[in-house]
Amino acid sequence: MNCGIAQAMSALGDRWTLLIIREALLGTRRFADFQSNLGIAKNILSRRLRHLVRRGIFEKFDAGTRGQRFEYQLTDRGRDLLTVVSALRQWADKWVYGEGNEPLVVKDRRRGRRVPKLRLRDADGRPLELEDLLIEPGPGANDETRQRFG
Amino acid sequence: MNCGIAQAMSALGDRWTLLIIREALLGTRRFADFQSNLGIAKNILSRRLRHLVRRGIFEKFDAGTRGQRFEYQLTDRGRDLLTVVSALRQWADKWVYGEGNEPLVVKDRRRGRRVPKLRLRDADGRPLELEDLLIEPGPGANDETRQRFG
DNA sequence: TCACATGGTTTTATAATGCAACCTAATGTA
């Protein structure tokens, strides 16, 4: 399928993967910490991490001084999922928990102020609604995509 | 689990749901159109749509003039997933397809310019990196969350 | 040497997914 969402879902689209990435964005690096913070079965965690390493989202390396002690660290590709994870959290904060019931708040460390919601904006910074968008086939479009959006 | 990502994944976290929402954001409303545009099995589509209606992300109504003809429309809660879907698409455009190979481009309809990437910013509009963020327990935090982030 | 922590794999059971075939109620068409 010639579609970014499909590609993203094929890398991230199971119940655990984005939770694992959320944990990693919060600083978790070790197998046992992922396991106990998430409450995920070890075999599932093992498989997900292997998959994410293959996809280039995590890097696994031995951080032991005299012996093995593995750590999983996000690559640049993985760290760039911060936007996705933030968007999901903001959606749930608004529509699942509701304003004033958020389990976590995200602040700007320098100023201590809450980080504003992500929002699509035009090049001048004006907010965009769904109706303001125009979808066109891009340089990597295949025939099917060109036919549908051309 | 006292966590927005977990809540969001429980509503959206299977391989098809976000693709269905993507389709709906592009304007698709009818069962058969979802099915043929996505190539999803009808029973899966049926189940996912029912689930999404129960969750308040779609609304199903009969748009037939003399007979039934159902349509599925996004609610406000569903339309607000535009940010999530956009973040996923932007991630895949960058890290799966690579710049210059995007299957679709999103433009501002009024000006015809490409919509800039979503990015976390502070209240003054300055871009924020992961390291700039401070995570704190919110008003809806439970004991476990307070312990971990307090 | 013994116990224990880390970082897994294996086994077995249950749940979710996916394909193909079938079904029903309205409409359209000769």
Next chain:
DNA sequence: TACATTAGGTTGCATTATAAAACCATGTGA
């Protein structure tokens, strides 16, 4: 009126993913 078609599903069955629990290999500290 008969016949086909479209919309919107359901049912059955095979495949795949997830989960819990047990087991295991390596290293480490007392």
